[in-house]
């Protein structure tokens with residue numbers, strides 16, 4: 001059977017040759033064979049030489065996501081089984097299950113499966129299909145996942161905004177096995193958390209911050225801590241366990257705060273240990289500053305301010321604003337743990353924004369640590385865009 005083919009423009013073969021997994025629409029000279037969304041296509045150099053196999057996406061600017069650079073391969077159940085086996089083996093070998101039972105098992109492009117995210121929450125898998133190619137193979141992938149992981153329940157959370165760009169409607173629900181009993185209980189670094197995989201953000205929990213929660217907590221002992229954008233209490237609980245003296249935690253979402261309160265109780269901390277505040281962080285920080293409140297550790301873990309590179313400028317103002325306010329709330333000798341999960345904001349650019357905030361706040365400040373996403377969110381060397389989470393630990397003088 002001949003596959004539909006994508007002929008690249010002359011001079012536009014470089015990215016594919018360098019093993020970048022995306023073929024942009026602007027690099028395509030000609031499409032033959034009338035492929036539909038998700039169909040496997042043969043990507044060819046301008047001289048017709050076959051280079052790779054990928055999944056076609058008719059609407060997205062990313063016209064093809066590459067499955068393999070072996071143009072002779074077959075994209076079938078065996079292909080997906082092998083890729084999933086490799087991803088699962090990686091997590092086993094990283095010994096992540098010593099610390100937690102909630103792990104990202106498949107990290108999309110960086111695990112050779114563009115558009116596929118799979119998170120394990122104890123005895124449940126949560127799967128996100130974010131590209132036409134994964135959408136086409138979702139049932140095959142789900143069956144292979146069950147066979148390879150031994151976990152029988154797969155819940156689908158294909159409701160991320162990026163699906164719209166691919167021309168795919170949102171879809172959620174039990175994909176294999178029974179629907180999960182809510183909330184789902186997980187363990188992380190000796191703490192327990194309830195996770196709402198159905199209504200919660202992303203697949204339910206910010207697994208990418210696991211290591212950082214532990215590292216940031218090390219600065220909490222005996223001090224007053226302010227956890228901004230606290231979600232279900234990840235950083236707050238880690239700080240408490242590390243001996244924080246007092247804790248204020250702020251988030252805009254009542255549902256997240258509700259679960260955060262339950263998580264506090266679940267771990268046996270007294271109810272009064274945390275002052276949970278439902279508020280807009282920007283406004284609340286101004287109020288705290290105006291009242292002259294001071295903290296020893298401030299954590300800023302905001303949502304993606306720049307979902308696309310077009311929004312980077314607006315995002316920059318947002319980051320600078322909250323970091324400036326945070327610096328003003330710190331006691332001398334205090335620590336700021338500040339993050340950005342916008343892929344369009346590099347570590348270098350983020351550092352510049354934090355520097356500008358420190359300058360405007362008039363504080364002496366030094367970077368003592370840098371943070372990235374956890375090891376279960378590896379980044380393919382051929383796909384540097386996969387580094388989306390970055391953070392700085394800054395000590396003020």
Ligand code: SAH
Nearest residue numbers: 206229230231234251252253280281301303
């Ligand atoms: N630190 C968390 C994850 C934070 S995700 C953890 O470790 O689990 C970002 C959070 O910011 C979400 O919970 C969202 O509800 C909240 N949020 C978004 N915009 C906000 C705003 N303007 N003010 C307060 N919270 C906001």
